[in-house]
Amino acid sequence: MADDVYTGIFDAFTTGNFWRLGMSSYPAKQADGQPIWSGWRMTDLIMNPDPQCFQDLSPGYAFGLIRWDPAQSESDQYPDSLRFLLHKRQECYRFGVTTNCSPTDGGYWDNVAFAFVDAPAPPMSIDIWNWINDTFTVNGIERDANPLGGAEFDTTTALIKIGLNISQNSNNTARYAIPGDSTALLASGTEVRIDLVFRIHPGPGNYRSLGVRSSGLRGVPTSDAGIDYLNPNGNFWAEYLADGGPVGGLAGNQHEDNDVLGTNNGRDWSELAWNSARCDSAEQNLWRIAARALGGPVSGGFATIYNELDPKFSTLGIAKNRCWLINATAGVTSANIACGNPSVVTNGWPTTAGYADEDGGGPLTLGQTYEYTKILPDGQFTPGTHVQYFFRHQDLATSDPATMIPDTNLVFPQPGEGSADGHRWQQFSVLPDRWKRATYGGLGDACMLFVDSNDRRGNERVWVSISDSLCMTAANKRGAHNGWHAAGGADLNDPAGFVYSRNGQPGTTWDMYGVKASESLTAKANGIGVDLSNHSPQGLINGQWSFCGPSIDMLEEFYSVILLLSGDLNNGVLGPYSNNGADDHAMLAQFLAGGQTGDANHRGLWAMGDGFVESEWGLPLLDDYFKVALRNPSYRVESGVGDLCIDLVSQTPITTNGDVYGIRNSCLVTNDVLEPLVGSVASTHYAPAGSGPPPLVAGAFHDVDDVNGEYWQALADGFDIESLRTRFCDTSFGRRMYLYNALANIFSKICTIVGSPSCVTDVPNNSSGTSFVDFMNLRNNPLVSGRATVDFGLARKDRVTVSVYDVSGRLVRELADREFAPGNYSLTWDGVDNDGRQVARGVYFTQVRYRESGFTSARKVTVLK
16 A cells, blocks of 8 residues: 655654554454454554655555455455544553644645555565574673683674564563564465574674684583584584585585594584574464463464474473463463473363473473574673574475575565665674684774664664775675675676675774664664663562663673664664663763873764754753754755755864765655754754755764863764765765765774775865865756756866757757866756747756766756756
């Protein structure tokens, strides 16, 4: 379904309002078999606090909104009828809205359309928050007394969790952050088999001699005892060395032979070898009560837990106590749930359940099972570990080829998972990346942490590409984490750019912490400050909270600069707020406040996003550390300028050259207009200012203040990294140069992040006349009155022809055909041909052609006068 929507009142934090889409299908079937309309199936609640107009596309089947009984339908494939609704919902109580609750103005839909696409349903679907989150280890100074800088830390381990917060809503900031254990997905087919396919680059602490791969893997990081794949004895590494699984490979040819006799009994682990395990049905660990729809497998659901038919089910299975309701008719609460051996606990357990027989007997006692054992285990992966994985779907009842999600034959986009981040598989890291240490052959510890608070929405793809271009990622590491690396302008899905022979964490001077479900107000479990969320003991959830984020000691020990990208998100970027207890504000504030005298001891924080300041406006982090306020959440509203591309003019903190970049300014982009407070200065201006009083501030910078003991640098940009372009928005070269200037001129005082200037091969348009690039742009289009302006620039002297053609290719007007020196130029066309006659209304094309360099560009111009 498609519709145009105006989102003026849909701001949960100020009006308590959301909207959502619902669908109902016919025929469904009631208990007596009679056909009826299905119940309404609804999307999640949606909000957008900026007053925007945009087109919203909602795929009903992909969103799980269309459910019917095919046996009742004329065709067995499709429902007979559909109905849908657009629903406004008010929840002021959840967000503490006491004034202006649910106003009746300013929310509209128009041009609602419904399309039917006759195409096969996708065989698999995964909610975006069910992917595994990047993670720090459980152990920190205050967590486990392990010195962070020493070798003891390298053998600490992580808990492997997803991005979804499964704790109960509290409707306040005290909500627990409890991430789910396993990735869950839905799959269709008659006899479905789902396999998790993965490969692992172990961390230095997984080796018997730390960081020495030839020494062989430790069985567990807490012991330097090695492994033997001929006698796996239930060890994770040894079991997969012996048998990598039917999808991953066969024993003996999937892992490298080790030339060092005796190490792993002659076989070495390869981070490039794919392994596989069969996934089991998703279900709760709860004795099934069919009449109440409790327990039992989820229809079409699978999870990253071992299937009973997988050979490692019994060898790697962990015995778990079965759980049941004490009172079968009472509520599903912790007080009514018991788990354990029924011979000891006599409180309603059905003693004839026979769970030991279900799992094949063995060492299990009655009431225990190997089910729910995670394929990727907790307590095994050390800092520097990197895991790449995808799912493989096969319907054993048909001869249809297997399918994958993510599709490893694609980079961008990945329609099956809705990601624009640019990857051929999913991946996660255990941080920090200790392989970067010089001790283990790296170039030195990463000094910057990149926090992707715009996960899946494209910021990662852009940042990684810039990092490659600015030599922040060594050439031999490019594509190591996401499976591709391509030159600018190349087709991202061209296999020529695919990277197969690398597996490792991204970056050389930086580490990446991706926040899964970052766009969700209440679903995300793992912000940068999750370690400061509610940890008070409470019943069954005691100790189950997230350890994915860093402790403050880890953050201060390992990093000097944080880059936080929030992209196009304009609310809920940082916690805490209602139903999100992660105290990101306190974590970042403590990090900055820990700066000391001397450049190398300063701290740096750079936040970029077209709604970051809007989201956090008025909170202490912005007031006291960034020292910036919000003038207007929309440049278009503040300035009255509707140009699709506007100038971004750099100020002294970024560069003294007066560089001019471009910023996209469509109706879908809400660039923040900022107001520097005392202690900060404007780092960039938007231009033109339109009717607003210039300057309109795009970025604000707080420098170190020795007098007041503020030993940090903080840069807040009110625009999305993806909207940042070269002047006139023709190319992305300007984006590359802007980031280079900001990193080199501001944050390199703290630590070296970017490579040498020779890494930067492109420069933006420059008002000082020192450097130029080839470009062409067209203004005052459509031409209603006055003159159309052709802007163009030359990197070097060349002969330039500027011509206007009609749609048939006939030359209408020649504006220039001569030699131009390097620089920027503007020519105008008044809408007349070479004979001085006014041309007819219609479409024409303006072309710029450079004889020597071969640069050519054309733009369509519409004449309406």
